[in-house]
Amino acid sequence: DAGITQSPRHKVTETGTPVTLRCHQTENHRYMYWYRQDPGHGLRLIHYSYGVKDTDKGEVSDGYSVSRSKTEDFLLTLESATSSQTSVYFCAISETTGEGTDTQYFGPGTRLTVL
Amino acid sequence: GQNIDQPTEMTATEGAIVQINCTYQTSGFNGLFWYQQHAGEAPTFLSYNVLDGLEEKGRFSSFLSRSKGYSYLLLKELQMKDSASYLCAVRGTGGFKTIFGAGTRLFVKA
Numbered sequence: 456d457a458g459i460t461q462s463p464r465h466k467v468t469e470t471g472t473p474v475t476l477r478c479h480q481t482e483n484h485r486y487m488y489w490y491r492q493d494p495g496h497g498l499r500l501i502h503y504s505y506g507v508k509d510t511d512k513g514e515v516s517d518g519y520s521v522s523r524s525k526t527e528d529f530l531l532t533l534e535s536a537t538s539s540q541t542s543v544y545f546c547a548i549s550e551t552t553g554e555g556t557d558t559q560y561f562g563p564g565t566r567l568t569v570l
Numbered sequence: 571g572q573n574i575d576q577p578t579e580m581t582a583t584e585g586a587i588v589q590i591n592c593t594y595q596t597s598g599f600n601g602l603f604w605y606q607q608h609a610g611e612a613p614t615f616l617s618y619n620v621l622d623g624l625e626e627k628g629r630f631s632s633f634l635s636r637s638k639g640y641s642y643l644l645l646k647e648l649q650m651k652d653s654a655s656y657l658c659a660v661r662g663t664g665g666f667k668t669i670f671g672a673g674t675r676l677f678v679k680a
Contacts, residue, residue: 490670497574497657497670498613513667545612557601557661559668561612 458482459562461546467568474533476565478546480526486549487529488513488559489521491542498545504529536569543567572596574671576658581677582648590643590656590674598663604632604643605657607673613657616643645676653678 458481468474478487486505490498500513502521510521518540520532533540546562574594582588594602601620605613619625619634619641631644645652655673662669 495672497659497672499670500667557668558603558615558618560615563612 459546459548459560461544461562461565463565464563465566467570468536469570470537471535474536474567476531476533476544476546476567478529478531478562480529480548482548482550482560483526484548484550485526486551486557487523488547488549489519489529489531490545490547491515491540492545492564493542501531501544533567536567538569541567541569572662572669574658574660574669576656576671576674578672579675579677581679582645584648584650584678584680586648587644587646588648588676590645590658590676592641592643592658592671594639594641594658594660594669594671596660596662596669599636599660600663601661602632602634602641603659603661603668604630604641605659607655607657609654616656648678650678650680652676 460479462477488503489501492498499515501519502513504510504523522530544565547559549557549559551557576592603618604616606616607613617632619632624633629646634641655675657673658671659668
């Protein structure tokens, strides 16, 4: 299994508070992704990173920001949490993208509840 | 628009064969993935197809027809532990975007 950890694994917070989720990898993979997963929806891409300090938006990026200051860490911040951001958040990594297989390996997930 | 369709739920019997279909409409095509996800766990990679045809990997096989925008995952000799969601995902061209379907929940009964 790819070495990917996420912290915290569970969090309950209140509307309007900032929240930061952390993804840590030990695989030295260049590409990292944040997804959210909600019932009835597939995994939806929030943001991704293609290198240290290189990030870009995915399809559901509003209300979220990311940072990647080291290869191994990718942080997702909810600037002011809302109830619509209650979800399960998965981090993923991949070694290649574009050409090649680009298989993504997922972390264990963070279950976030915004009250 | 971009869309991936797969059945919401399927039920099959232990020891049987089940086929999970996936149809897609995406901006370009650069590979199709199948992932398995047990309840409360992370998705795990099962298979990858980029050319037409069948890829076999033990009890699991995956088929792709690019002209029809169609794939299926075939699970043989079903076991109880195969009860899970199966996610179809397509990578388009020109970037990092992989689109995931909502998944098919498979129930394997004794």
